[in-house]
Every structure is written in structure tokens, then in C-alpha cells.
Amino acid sequence: MSSKPAGSLGDFLRSRRTRLDPASFGFAGRRRTPGLRREEVAQRANISPTWYTWLEQGRGGAPSPEVLERISGALMLTDTEREHLFMLGLGRPPEIRLKPVDGVHPRLQRLLDSLNASPAIIKTATWDVVAWNPAAAVVLTDYGALPPGGRNILKFLFRNPAVRASQHDWESVARFVVGAFRADVARAGLVSEAAALVEELCSASPEFEALWRDNDVLGHSDAHAVKRLQHPVLGSVELEYSAFSVDGRPDLGMIVYTPVDAGMAARIRALAADKP
Structure with missing residues (x-):
């Protein structure tokens, strides 16, 4: 049984990883489980596969904001998911990412x-x-x-x-x-x-x-x-x-x-x- 609390950073990373289609990112081969492999996420985020594995396992300490930004991009997170990632990883939201304003929704x-x-x-x-x-x-x-x-x-x-x-x-x-x-x-x-x-x-x-x-x-x-x-x-x-x-x-x-x-x-x- 996992010792990680429900709603942990590792749980969230794994859930976002398994929803992605490997073929969409050029990753081929038969798979026993859905989504990207850990090393594929690490490759897309340009971080160590070992470090990413530790994050999913709740080891290695708090990641830096730069690492979370790269992981967010690798997992194709929405703005809301990106904010949640930072709250789980650092206990605070990310810095404001401004967008050009041309009217409103x-x-x-x-x-x-x-x-x-x-x-x-x-x-x-x-x-x-x-x-x-x-x-x-x-x-x-x-x-x-x-x-x-x-x-x-x-x-x-x-x-x-x-x-x-x-x-x-x-x-x-x-x-x-x-x-x-x-x-x-x-x-x-x-x-x-x-x-x-x-x-x-x-x-x-x-x-x-x-x-x-x-x-x-x-x-x-x-x-x-x-x-x-x-x-x-x-x-x-x-x-x-x-x-x-x-x-x-x-x-x-x-x-x-x-x-x-x-x-x-x-x-x-x-x-x-x-x-x-």
C-alpha cells in the first residue's frame, strides 16, 4: 500500500502522465499501461529520469519552480493544472504569467x-x-x-x-x-x-x-x-x-x-x- 497521502504531488503527476497519448509525441512501442513512461516525461522536461521518478514517489525534496515549469510544459498542463502543480510542489501558486489582452471572453x-x-x-x-x-x-x-x-x-x-x-x-x-x-x-x-x-x-x-x-x-x-x-x-x-x-x-x-x-x-x- 502506498504511504503517500491522497492528492499528493506524485499522484497528480502520475494521473497527468497516464492520460497523454505517446504516439502524439512520437513515442512508439507496445505498452502495458496507458500514457507516457516516466523517462519520456523526463526527456520532454529535460530533467533527470531518476529525479522525475523520485518526484512521483514523493522523494528528493521540493522541486524548484524551474523544474515545475518544465514538467508543466512536458505534461501539457492547463493554467489551472499548472497552478495546482505548484501548490502541491511548493505550497504556493506560480508567478503570474501575463497574456496579451485583446478584449475579454x-x-x-x-x-x-x-x-x-x-x-x-x-x-x-x-x-x-x-x-x-x-x-x-x-x-x-x-x-x-x-x-x-x-x-x-x-x-x-x-x-x-x-x-x-x-x-x-x-x-x-x-x-x-x-x-x-x-x-x-x-x-x-x-x-x-x-x-x-x-x-x-x-x-x-x-x-x-x-x-x-x-x-x-x-x-x-x-x-x-x-x-x-x-x-x-x-x-x-x-x-x-x-x-x-x-x-x-x-x-x-x-x-x-x-x-x-x-x-x-x-x-x-x-x-x-x-x-x-
């Missing part, structure tokens, strides 16, 4: 659109808006009227006088956004990639530069529970703020603003219904 867009009275957006780790619903276009910004490179929240806040004037407490909002942006880019490993944006904002806004030099790091739980805006059509708007992760996309986040007042929700719904 239609299922996620339908979710946004179903929130017909609540402005909702999807943003990247560098705070570029990549999806939104009609309510967001009405209350926040008509993102569809802007080029993809012009939909950055920090640029709106620090370089657009109309957006700044609409904020009830611009200073507090600006401090939170800069602190949360700093945390997001660091978490995503995008500090160097965000350098050009930071430099542009520092050059364009002394206020951004001062906040950036403060080195505050904030999370979405540190945001004010209610966001207040002065809208040119709706007047004073109060919105409750909620942030959510996007399943399977750690580089994306969803923000939903829910109207506090039912009457305001009805007015937003009516205006959003006229948006294409």
Missing part, C-alpha cells in the same frame, strides 16, 4: 452587461481598461470612444481635468489609485514594464510624482466604501465600490460600482439602455 462581457445599473470595468495590472459595460460608459468614461492606448485609469485621473473635477475628494482617490497601482504592478512582476508609464505621469503631473515618491502600497480593501462623483447629467452620484479577481486571469481585475440610491440606479439604467 464573451462570457465575462455578458456578465458586465448584465449589471445594467452598476458601472463595471475590467482592468489590467497596469490599470488599462480592457472591458466595460454601458453603465460604465455613462457614469465613468465612454471608453469605446477612446483608442485602446488611451484607456488608462491613471492617465484619466492625473491628466484629464474633467475626470479630476468630477471626483468628490480627488486627493484621496489619487493617493489610493497610486498606492494600489504600485502594489498591482509589483505583484504582477511588471515594475520594469510600467516604468515608461510612471515616467510619463511623473513628467506630466507633479502630484503623481509626489505620490509615487511616497512609496505607499495600498490594496482594494483600503479603498473608501463609497465613491462620490459629480456627473454632468446625473448630478451627485454615490457608488459602493467592490473589486473582484478574474478566475484564470490573475493579471486582470473587475471593479463594480453599485449605486447607493435606488432612484439613481433607475436613472443610470435608463441612460445605459440608450448606449450602443
